[in-house]
Amino acid sequence: MSDHSKGIFLTLGSVVFFALMAVLVKAIPNVSSYQTTFFRFAIGVGIVGLLSLFGVIQLKFNNRKGLFWRGLVGGIAVYLFYLAILKLGVGKGSVYIYSYPIFATLFSMLILKEKVEPIKFIIIAISFVGLILLSVGGGKGSLAGMGIFELIAIAGSVTTGLAVVFVKKLHNSDNSYAIFFSQCIVGFWMFLIPSGATQAKGNLTELLLLVLVGVVATIGQLFMTEGYRYVNVATGSLMQSMVPVFNLLAGWLIFHEVYTTIEMMGAFVIVGSCFLLVFVNFRIGKRTRILKLVE
Template sequence: MNSSKAIFYMIFSVIAFALMNAVVKYLNNFSAYQIVFFRSIGTLFFTVPLIVKNKIPILGNDRKRLLLRGFLGVVSLTCFFQSLNYLALGTAVSLRYTSPIFAAIFALIFLKEKIKPIQWFLFLIAFIGVLIIKGFGGDVNTLGLLLVILSAIFLGLIFVLIRKIGDSEHPLVIINYFMVMAFIFGGIMSISNWKTPNLLELLLLLSLGIFGYVGQLYLTKAFQSHETNVIAPLKYLEVVFTILIGAFWFSEIYNLWTLFGILLIMFGLIYNVYLKRKNS
């Protein structure tokens, strides 16, 4: 297994996701629904031809769970994009990374997976990081905070649902359900407040799906190329890239309390990943 290639794939993936988030932030004069709509078009451009080419059954097998995964994905994505109107880019992305905490809790409830005392302690550290960001991280908008935590909760549910679906569905089918529902929901919700983009805005809107697809593709390649316990923590580099983009592109200022809160979230979650992989 080539670790340097896997690390390159992962870094390429997190840069793609960080750029996607930055473009969403830049396009804040468009509604979150319209951004969800265009985000789906860019990805469907890749998924549909690949499904047809590989003769994969487009409707899948477990349609109820696939529809539920699509619905949860649309809600999570919309809440996250909406939160970017109220929060600094790095803060929003960091807070959304609390989703593994909710995933572990939902896995305990629905899949009867055990959570060790050390994991609860690490989750507590990450949650204290959230409280520090809210309490001391400057003027953190409460609505933005609620939206991004809601996004993380639904993302946690998605992780558990995908685990439940297992290998019975092709990954492209799962993504396709999500994007088709995002296309329909985003399109319908955009009708009442549609803003016609100029050429540059149109290209940026369509780039969201491309960045999202590339990010997902290289994320998958990274996990296929090397051990998970080496690769998974690198996903959190997205926070670092996003903070740098926020500071240089949007002139966002992060005070020391905010950075300390982000550090606690990252430490709690990365160490949790390490412990899980070590014991698996």
């Protein structure tokens, strides 16, 4: 299997697991986002730690400062994602968070010095229009209808985009397992106290679902992190735009979420813009024969 095919396979696999993770988070609405986030990272530490203990993988940390910041930003992004799902719904919350390719593309230009062609700025501007439509569609039909949770979800998209760029940058010095473990261990300590402070009385089913969230998220994260070894930030992250499509359908079919016409228009614009960025990035890479842009 070529590096390009491997990257595509890993990234698509992460799409499936991340979509399932969002559904599981929504299925336990009585559990706080602090607890869900903590369980995700605790399970991640456990799985990766065991794999390392038995020699299946190797953990070696080189860029310790970069790994810490990746863990800090990634931990915040995960918490905001789970909060958005609980407060806005699995469909709408996912569309917000998965608009992060807009910000990942901008951050890749600023931090990684990747070239961003003018056509991409046009697409990004259109994406912002989609964010506005999605934000006001369920409210008063104006920016005044944008609530606190919509703003939190957008902040989650920004931090997720930044975290993705950190992952890509760290691949120059550290392997995928070290990158993921760093997020888990930093996130573990970040949410240990908040999780305990918001501990609620649950049942065995909720506990099992929390564990399953951690397992599914760990598999999805490892797939995504490893996939970024073979695809660039724009291509890799934009492929994740399939997740909100699945989650919109899951929200409607499983949780009976209702979307207004304006909200659906906004979601269509955002997801469509992300797919368009993927296509533009691929065509540019093919035309210039710089294969690393698409592999």
